[in-house]
Amino acid sequence: MIRFALRGRQPRWLLPVLAVLPIVLTYLLTAGPIRAAGANPAAAYERYVLQPLSSVDSVFEVLLTSTPLLFTGLAVAVAFRCGYWNIGADGQLLAGAVEATFFGLNVRGLPAGVAIPLVILAGAVAGVVWALVPALLRTRLGIDEVVTTLLLNPVALLLVQCLLNGPWRNPENQFPESAPIDPAYTFPRLLADHRLHLGFAIALVLAIVVGVIISRTPLGLRMRAVGRSPEAARFAGIRVERTMLGAALGSGAIAGIGGVSQVAGLQGQLTGGISDGFGYTGVVVATLATLSVTGVVFVSVLLADIIVGAESAVRVLQLPPQMGDVVTATLMLCVVAVLVLRRYKLVVRFPAALHRSRSRPGLGEDAA
Amino acid sequence: MTAPQPAAQPTASYGTGHTPVVELRGIRKAFGDLLANDDIDLRLRRGEVHALLGENGAGKSTLMRGLYGLVRPDAGQVLVDGRPVSITSPKDAIAAGIGMVTQHFALVAPMTVTENVMLSSVGLGPLDLAAARRQVKDAAARIGVAIDPDARVEALSIGEQQRVEILKALVHDCRVLLLDEPTAVLVPQDVDALFTTLRRLTEQGLAVLFTSHKLHEVSAICDRVTVLRRGRVVTTRDVDGAQARELAELMVGRPVTGVARDAVLGFETDEAPAARRDVDVPAKTVLRVRGLTVAGTASQGRRALFDVKLHVDAGEVLGVAGVSGNGQRELVDVLTGMREPVAGSVEVDGVDLTGAGPQRLMDAGVGRIPEDRHASVVPDLSVEDNLVMEHLDEFRRGPFVDRRKVRAHANRLIEEYAIKAGPTDTVGSLSGGNMQKVLLARVLDREPRLVIVAQPTRGLDVGATEYVQRQLLRQRERGAGVLLVSEDLDELLALSDRLVVLSEGRVAGELPVQEATPERLGLLMAGGTIEEVTA
Known part of the structure; x- marks a missing residue:
């Protein structure tokens, strides 16, 4: 018989176990499917996890892939920390991408030194605008933000498609993609021979800033108090609605900059696939990171590692491309399941021992 | 393997001869690392009122809930009439003749008394309401209380609702009645009525087990008492031979001392309350509340507080008494900045702070300690x-x-x-x-001019209670005004200089502590007027 019992105190060994156990479990759980798909699980994991980290070039590829996840993961973590369940980072990212494209197509002739800060600011504002209505509905009227932020995602996607099939359709080839943006807005590369761009550096700086705000400033402490116990925060004189509104809009701004980074840093134009569900993956990242900023950085890179690895696994091992998602999803489930151990411990009792230790039958024991 | 006999030696002399109606052997229950019941043995005899005495957290409720099938003990055995029974749900308990009245009543407010009583025994067939009404009337007659079977439960007072709960148990022919903190929610008059009921039941051969942490109740009604401390039985003995102080010490596990303690634990105390107002601070008013009116929820009617007028002087503890739900919470909410009144004014040190939020109140020197600790600190x-x-x-x-x-x-x-x-x-x-x-x-570190405090010792053990009460008295000595809301009359009488009683959202009366007796306060809490009380 296995039961969950509340933990009194967290033992010291718990934290390392919580970090390692999900990885082991994920390996065990996915070994079967990978085998069934015709590959050696150990070889597959070598591809998924180690191969992308084996060369300088592919490490940069991993960092490039992690960039949008860093933005959305941070955005979601900021909001969740304050108890605002922003599931709309995808829409906010798209809003930022649209805004960047608007500037890139229409405001030409600026020097790069002006254009880049301008487009970043514009993208942040667009993210804020996209986040504003659900945030106001939540803080003023108490309307559940999970639904409103989530439902604005397809709205943003439809807006993108509307623009790409209408005014912004590429005049050269009539594809539903925008024309290339003005090169003045294009993010510079961080290295001469790789695509890794300024967006990654911005994401890292944002991560540091957000991390410092959350852990070291009165504002961060207020945000955490509001997130953990709004009643107690209100009781202590904290303006709960204002704090939450601020976190919600800050979250939107970060996601919006993520959209700018995809357009101006990577693609150089707006496409229908500008967001590969980054907003939703951001929720996964933030959750796996238990809302810690360092965790977000680490998890973004880990997921990017698996995404890049999955591409090579497709090529080399002929594994289906979805297997990467299977691994990521299993990892997420394992982490969430194992997190239960933070508050509960497993009590395992064997029927034989049960009889030996308790000779007296009686109350509530027949089921045991 | 035999059960290790705990310190409850005196039971041995009763146990021989006749079988106890319920016997518990070696009951054990752990919640996580907390051992709530540790190898508990208990014998309940026909026709006795048996008290389970212990501090909060001693394991009284857990034991009782285990016996009624609400929690499942990890180990141990229950014997009813000497035969082992397995109780895994309240259904089993009812079948074994055990009935229970939980601390929070399990009544459906919009339904009538009869419907509530029958609720636990309805099958799939048609309902015979007429027969049910007769049953309810018979049971009510048995315990000698008048109760209208057709009254809606929400219209009944707390005391009457408790009687309905007892009727529910009686209708199932229970022979053992478990009462979890039955007096906690009652005004003193209702406590007397409850005790009368219990005596009638025991005369008819029922056994009653009830939990309490108030010694004077134990000596008033019980035949025997089992003292629990930290999940273990300390002793079981006759109440007649037991000194209140001795029981208190067994309960706490150390000698009991202190000024406030005696009264709070329910000892007879003659420490003159008048002597307590020994600080000669010129009576400057720190809090003045006038005409305070607060909108109520649907169940309370239109007003949770109506035209409340009170004041607190510097160096004074003003106690606010009342049966819970009579506006105390709303009063504290307003004074802590968590709720806005619809009318009236709040002045602190002569400055109008009506409708002020937490920040302005704190800036004005108001210290706030409300009853819900989890909503005041971030856990x-x-x-x-x-x-x-x-x-x-x-x-x-x-x-x-x-x-x-x-x-x-x-x-x-x-x-x-x-x-x-x-x-x-x-x-x-x-x-x-x-x-x-x-x-x-x-x-308190901010040395507030005015302290608003509600139920400061609820759920605390004796040591912590004593500490908290001393700290509050220290504020008073420091010259701060203290507004103390409590449902514990003993605490109010021990700490207050002056008392107001809230009843249905109004101030029913105000008494200096020298004139405040539990009876008078009880009358006011039950809706009496100050003229009736002091007449």
């Missing part, structure tokens, strides 16, 4: 963070939180208030007493 944050939460701006260096200052502040208060925790422990991991001390330290 998931650390002790040190919670201690600075109300005045974060005083603990910053540039744009950052000055961690060193926060830590030093926490260490000082932990020392000063004897909080058993480290500065980085989360407040949620602390015991109720230590959590309350964190809140006390946060508030």
Whole structure:
């Protein structure tokens, strides 16, 4: 018989176990499917996890892939920390991408030194605008933000498609993609021979800033108090609605900059696939990171590692491309399941021992 | 393997001869690391009122709930009439002739008394309401109370609702009645009525087991008493031979001393209350409330508070008494800045603060310690963070939180208030007493001019209770005004200089503590007027 019992105190060994156990479990759980798909699980994991980290070039590829996840993961973590369940980072990212494209197509002739800060600011504002209505509905009227932020995602996607099939359709080839943006807005590369761009550096700086705000400033402490116990925060004189509104809009701004980074840093134009569900993956990242900023950085890179690895696994091992998602999803489930151990411990009792230790039958024991 | 016999030797002399109606052997129940019941043996005899006495958290309720099938003990055995029975749900308990009245009543408010009583026994077939009404009437006659079977439960007083709960048990022909803290919610007059009912039941051969932490109740009604401490039976003995002080010491596990303690634990005390007002501070009014009216919820009617007028002087403790739900919570909410009144005024030190929020109240020197501790501190944050939460701006260096200052502040208060925790422990991991001390330290360290405090000792053990009460008295000596809301009459009488009673959202009366007796307060709490009471 296995039961969950509340933990009194967290033992010291718990934290390392919580970090390692999900990885082991994920390996065990996915070994079967990978085998069934015709590959050696150990070889597959070598591809998924180690191969992308084996060369300088592919490490940069991993960092490039992690960039949008860093933005959305941070955005979601900021909001969740304050108890605002922003599931709309995808829409906010798209809003930022649209805004960047608007500037890139229409405001030409600026020097790069002006254009880049301008487009970043514009993208942040667009993210804020996209986040504003659900945030106001939540803080003023108490309307559940999970639904409103989530439902604005397809709205943003439809807006993108509307623009790409209408005014912004590429005049050269009539594809539903925008024309290339003005090169003045294009993010510079961080290295001469790789695509890794300024967006990654911005994401890292944002991560540091957000991390410092959350852990070291009165504002961060207020945000955490509001997130953990709004009643107690209100009781202590904290303006709960204002704090939450601020976190919600800050979250939107970060996601919006993520959209700018995809357009101006990577693609150089707006496409229908500008967001590969980054907003939703951001929720996964933030959750796996238990809302810690360092965790977000680490998890973004880990997921990017698996995404890049999955591409090579497709090529080399002929594994289906979805297997990467299977691994990521299993990892997420394992982490969430194992997190239960933070508050509960497993009590395992064997029927034989049960009889030996308790000779007296009686109350509530027949089921045991 | 035989059960190790605990210290309950006196039971042996009763146990021989006739079989107890219920016998518990070696009951054990753990919640996580907490051992709530540890190898408990108990025998309940026909026709006796047996008290389970112990502090909060001693394991009384757990034991009772285990016997009624609401929790499943980890080990142990229950015998009814000498035969082992297995009780895994209240259904089994009812079948074994055990009935229980839980602390929070399990009644459906919009349904009638008869419907409520029948609810637990309806099958799939048609309902015979007429027969049910007769049953209810018979049962009511049995315990000698008049109760209208067709009255809607929500229209009944708390005391009457409790009677309905007892009727529910009786209709199922129970032979053992379990009452969990039956007197906690009652005004003194209802307590007397309850005891009369219990005597009638025991005369008919029922056994009654009830939990309490009030010694005077035990001596008033019980035949035998079992004292629990930290999940273990300390002793079982006849009430006649037991000294109240002795029982208290068994309950607490150490000699009981202290000024406030005696009255709070329910000893007969003649410590002249008049002598308590020994501080000669010129009576300057720190809090003045006039015409305070607060909108109520649907179940309370239109007004939760109506035209409340009261004042608190410097160096005075004003006790606010009342049966819970008569406007105390709303009064505290307004005075702590968590709710806005629809009419009336609140003045602190002559400054109008009507409708002020937490920040303005704190700035005006109001210290606030409301009853819901979990809504006043953030359980998931650390002790040190919670201690600075109300005045974060005083603990910053540039744009950052000055961690060193926060830590030093926490260490000082932990020392000063004897909080058993480290500065980085989360407040949620602390015991109720230590959590309350964190809140006390946060508030009292600022030396507020006025302290608003509600149910400060609810759920605390004796040591923590004593500490908290001393701290409140110290505020009074310091010259602060204290408004103390409590449902514990003993606590109110021990700490207050003056008492007001709230009844249905109005001030039913005001008494200096010298004139306040439990009977008078009870009358006011039950809706009497001050003229009736002092006449």
